[in-house]
Amino acid sequence: MEGICWPCNAEKEVLGNAPLLAQEGKAMQHPEAGKPIIKFNHCQKYIYSFSVPPCCPLCRQDVGSRKLEEAPVSIPNPFTDGHQEECSFLLRPTQGTFLREYDGRSDLHVGITNTNGVVYNYTVHGVQRDEAGWGQSVSIPLLQPGMLGLMDQWDKYLEDFSTTGAWLPHRYEEDHHNCYSYALKFINCVLATQGEERLDRDEFTEKFVIPRTRKASKYIMLYRMIEEHGFYVIEPPGPQTSPHPGSGSR
Numbered sequence: 001m002e003g004i005c006w007p008c009n010a011e012k013e014v015l016g017n018a019p020l021l022a023q024e025g026k027a028m029q030h031p032e033a034g035k036p037i038i039k040f041n042h043c044q045k046y047i048y049s050f051s052v053p054p055c056c057p058l059c060r061q062d063v064g065s066r067k068l069e070e071a072p073v074s075i076p077n078p079f080t081d082g083h084q085e086e087c088s089f090l091l092r093p094t095q096g097t098f099l100r101e102y103d104g105r106s107d108l109h110v111g112i113t114n115t116n117g118v119v120y121n122y123t124v125h126g127v128q129r130d131e132a133g134w135g136q137s138v139s140i141p142l143l144q145p146g147m148l149g150l151m152d153q154w155d156k157y158l159e160d161f162s163t164t165g166a167w168l169p170h171r172y173e174e175d176h177h178n179c180y181s182y183a184l185k186f187i188n189c190v191l192a193t194q195g196e197e198r199l200d201r202d203e204f205t206e207k208f209v210i211p212r213t214r215k216a217s218k219y220i221m222l223y224r225m226i227e228e229h230g231f232y233v234i235e236p237p238g239p240q241t242s243p244h245p246g247s248g249s250r
Contacts, residue, residue: 034223037075037077038075042061043058043059045233046233047231048222048234049231050226079098079137079216079219080138080139081136082111083119086113087114087115087142088113089140090134091140092108092137093106093108094107095107098220109121109179110179111183112142119133122181122182127163127167138213138216158186180201187204
């Protein structure tokens, strides 16, 4: 099954303004989401771990925070329980999970949720309606807040679309008529009902998929480094230098 290539650093992050597509998803914790990542400051470093240790792993001194800016903070988890997401586009590895098995090159599988978190997705066996198996997903909400009229029709649109002959099992083609084709075609059908322009594959991927998969990629790297070493350390960003008074163009 064809997946989506994991974005590299050179790809440009662009957020779209399509009225149908929401910009931010909900943060939903789920057992499959893995351990929470905590960041705290010590030894003039940013230290990431799964919990705040009693002693700094660098200097072995007490890490008790004395300043508000040194208080530990939780790092947002980019993965959600897809079955808790409504009217959303989901991505997950075809095999395994992001945090455990995904290597950045494996295929991804995509689907669309209805208002009850059932994930509609197209495979060699036709359209599947999964009530489990998407517990660690990247989610892209497809409706802006307040679009209650469209939400009321969402399940009917999705079911009617999924029962057309285009998505019968024998029509599946790994490279040209696959899960991504199904999801994007449905999105464009809904856009058409709203009088909006369709999105091609490259445009949708660049504007809505890449920004989230880039965040997920960084989180996976950080998570695995902490699993391997117990913590991960980076240098804080240097202070911003301000121009001297009177400098600059007039």
